[in-house]
Amino acid sequence: MTDTVFDSLPTPSLLLDRARLSRNAERMRARAAELGVTFRPHLKTAKSVDATRFVLGDKLGPATVSTLKEAEVFGAAGFTDLLYAVCISPQKLHRVARLRQSGIDLKIILDSVEAAAAVAAHGKQSGAPLSVLIEIDVDDHRSGVRWNDRETLRQIAAALGDGAILTGVMCHAGESYNLHDPQSLAEAAAAERSRMLEAAACLRAAGFACPVISVGSTPTALSAPRYDGITEVRAGVYMFFDLVQVGIGLCGMDEIALSVLATVIGHQKDKNWIITDAGWMALSADRGTKDQAIDQYYGLVCDAAGKPYHDLVVLRANQEHGILAARPGSNAKLPELRVGDRVRIFPNHACATAAQHDCYHVLDERNDVTATWQRFRGW
Amino acid sequence: MTDTVFDSLPTPSLLLDRARLSRNAERMRARAAELGVTFRPHLKTAKSVDATRFVLGDKLGPATVSTLKEAEVFGAAGFTDLLYAVCISPQKLHRVARLRQSGIDLKIILDSVEAAAAVAAHGKQSGAPLSVLIEIDVDDHRSGVRWNDRETLRQIAAALGDGAILTGVMCHAGESYNLHDPQSLAEAAAAERSRMLEAAACLRAAGFACPVISVGSTPTALSAPRYDGITEVRAGVYMFFDLVQVGIGLCGMDEIALSVLATVIGHQKDKNWIITDAGWMALSADRGTKDQAIDQYYGLVCDAAGKPYHDLVVLRANQEHGILAARPGSNAKLPELRVGDRVRIFPNHACATAAQHDCYHVLDERNDVTATWQRFRGW
Numbered sequence: 158m159t160d161t162v163f164d165s166l167p168t169p170s171l172l173l174d175r176a177r178l179s180r181n182a183e184r185m186r187a188r189a190a191e192l193g194v195t196f197r198p199h200l201k202t203a204k205s206v207d208a209t210r211f212v213l214g215d216k217l218g219p220a221t222v223s224t225l226k227e228a229e230v231f232g233a234a235g236f237t238d239l240l241y242a243v244c245i246s247p248q249k250l251h252r253v254a255r256l257r258q259s260g261i262d263l264k265i266i267l268d269s270v271e272a273a274a275a276v277a278a279h280g281k282q283s284g285a286p287l288s289v290l291i292e293i294d295v296d297d298h299r300s301g302v303r304w305n306d307r308e309t310l311r312q313i314a315a316a317l318g319d320g321a322i323l324t325g326v327m328c329h330a331g332e333s334y335n336l337h338d339p340q341s342l343a344e345a346a347a348a349e350r351s352r353m354l355e356a357a358a359c360l361r362a363a364g365f366a367c368p369v370i371s372v373g374s375t376p377t378a379l380s381a382p383r384y385d386g387i388t389e390v391r392a393g394v395y396m397f398f399d400l401v402q403v404g405i406g407l408c409g410m411d412e413i414a415l416s417v418l419a420t421v422i423g424h425q426k427d428k429n430w431i432i433t434d435a436g437w438m439a440l441s442a443d444r445g446t447k448d449q450a451i452d453q454y455y456g457l458v459c460d461a462a463g464k465p466y467h468d469l470v471v472l473r474a475n476q477e478h479g480i481l482a483a484r485p486g487s488n489a490k491l492p493e494l495r496v497g498d499r500v501r502i503f504p505n506h507a508c509a510t511a512a513q514h515d516c517y518h519v520l521d522e523r524n525d526v527t528a529t530w531q532r533f534r535g536w
Numbered sequence: 537m538t539d540t541v542f543d544s545l546p547t548p549s550l551l552l553d554r555a556r557l558s559r560n561a562e563r564m565r566a567r568a569a570e571l572g573v574t575f576r577p578h579l580k581t582a583k584s585v586d587a588t589r590f591v592l593g594d595k596l597g598p599a600t601v602s603t604l605k606e607a608e609v610f611g612a613a614g615f616t617d618l619l620y621a622v623c624i625s626p627q628k629l630h631r632v633a634r635l636r637q638s639g640i641d642l643k644i645i646l647d648s649v650e651a652a653a654a655v656a657a658h659g660k661q662s663g664a665p666l667s668v669l670i671e672i673d674v675d676d677h678r679s680g681v682r683w684n685d686r687e688t689l690r691q692i693a694a695a696l697g698d699g700a701i702l703t704g705v706m707c708h709a710g711e712s713y714n715l716h717d718p719q720s721l722a723e724a725a726a727a728e729r730s731r732m733l734e735a736a737a738c739l740r741a742a743g744f745a746c747p748v749i750s751v752g753s754t755p756t757a758l759s760a761p762r763y764d765g766i767t768e769v770r771a772g773v774y775m776f777f778d779l780v781q782v783g784i785g786l787c788g789m790d791e792i793a794l795s796v797l798a799t800v801i802g803h804q805k806d807k808n809w810i811i812t813d814a815g816w817m818a819l820s821a822d823r824g825t826k827d828q829a830i831d832q833y834y835g836l837v838c839d840a841a842g843k844p845y846h847d848l849v850v851l852r853a854n855q856e857h858g859i860l861a862a863r864p865g866s867n868a869k870l871p872e873l874r875v876g877d878r879v880r881i882f883p884n885h886a887c888a889t890a891a892q893h894d895c896y897h898v899l900d901e902r903n904d905v906t907a908t909w910q911r912f913r914g915w
Contacts, residue, residue: 299859512817
């Protein structure tokens, strides 16, 4: 039985289904084309040059990163058009400048007059103004200038002055992750669009060209009725999908490309528990489905071929132990799994689970491993 | 102001306070001596040869690991007496055997007749019987044979037969993490002790020597009234401590040695939010204080010198964003923090937060960084 690479993988290991990855990538590519916008994939989910090359092919077009380390690694791999989509702090400007000097067109974002003044001062001092987008808050999710706060928008643009190049506006419609029906998602995407157009119009009316209007989130990108006026869309988790995205209604279980391979190491039969060697160190402690209609606890359990068991979840996760049990409220019968048997676990949140591993073991159509793709991490 | 190594650290970064680490290590050493038991520290929290050498000094005595990778790394660093404290699966036996051939006395654990039969078969086939402890369940926490399940205990011992060396019994009293008063903790430690003695007595009565009785958990180790009859104690998180341990009542805030350095990148003033560049990627998604009397959300925020702000927590964590706010229910006034200012965040769970980083930046008494200690990960 241990005649394939898959059979001899140590556990826990991170698996990536190549065919699903291809289909997910093609779906978002087609979607961006249909919407008539540039696609700027977010590389923070995969954090792998190999995986990204596979997804994007030889065309290393625009991309998004969440850390300067990602900008450095992907820049060195040939991505020359990058957006660092986390507000800049003054201490990071020297690394941004160094990346730009190396030929990477790295754009930064900010959402305050304070940061704009620091960026402008840096640009004037260095003689090399940076390319800046103003982050817009379209849904009360996190960072950004509220889309209709015209005064702050104009103040930031003015503070940048000729110390920076104001390239446009961007947003992350993160509240879309809390939705779960097509109509609400389409409404969120429509609001995202109209609010971004309003913010850009404010800046344009004040004399700032604002050529780029960049929106982003997998849920809104897959749900937008139209993106007229928007110039680009960003998305990341669409490559792998995960249980949170299933709960939102954006994909099926058979589209989740990422899973964790685990081995059964014991049982507590009186409690109907099966114990595996994949705890939070392998799965992450992300509980992203907790408030969804179906709580998947620390992940949904599948057989070794990737077929989900009915209502079998990772109920608890310790560092190197995962406790499998029927989802509370379910009377599902547990599968017969013996010590040494293997299972696969679909993750709540692909970005978080992948981050716990150093590489992807890439599965082909026969469910064997034909490649290993390295990941990186750090800042 | 950027004249020290500390000032020029990129963020997020992982900080380790050397003086606190020393005091925490000394406290547990003294405690084990007071209890009259061998101390077998768990190396899964630090996962760093440098940190472990600092904590343990030149005396590389017994230690505990949670993965075979830890056994390989610490074994190569000179630790020759290791306990792998997660139940073994048959596929891992060849790695265990290889480690033992290299001179590491690596002991394994199991809690089923199935696993015992596989280990015995391996021992007979290879002619090199492995050293085994039976895991005992003393508190319904996770793995292990129930302490008073005499029949299963004897069956496992019999299944090992002469294919393995039955070295003893071990337990992890993990339910102690849910306690928060000295009396309950002392009672849990007393139950841990008496139940382990009962399990060992059962095996001894059946003719198995069972020389080792190993107990473990930071809460019970620090709370046990006595450990007569117990031969060794294991603990890991005591080195660093964390907010969960504060909530249990085992340490004060000024004993937490681990923190994450973060930089303010923005505000949402109408929501009383301060945004930093430390999200779950830097903090982990562990919410271990959620059910404690004081919920610390994703971590408690301190000033750059490590002094906690009153009721300021990381309310939400996205991948690379942390949202700081007053703890819900508190009317604490937020500190004046500007873009570029730095804060330190105490973690809920040191093991999980440290695992998100590749190294420790070690702080001396003047709060400057005088060393960098590498960490490793993987299985």
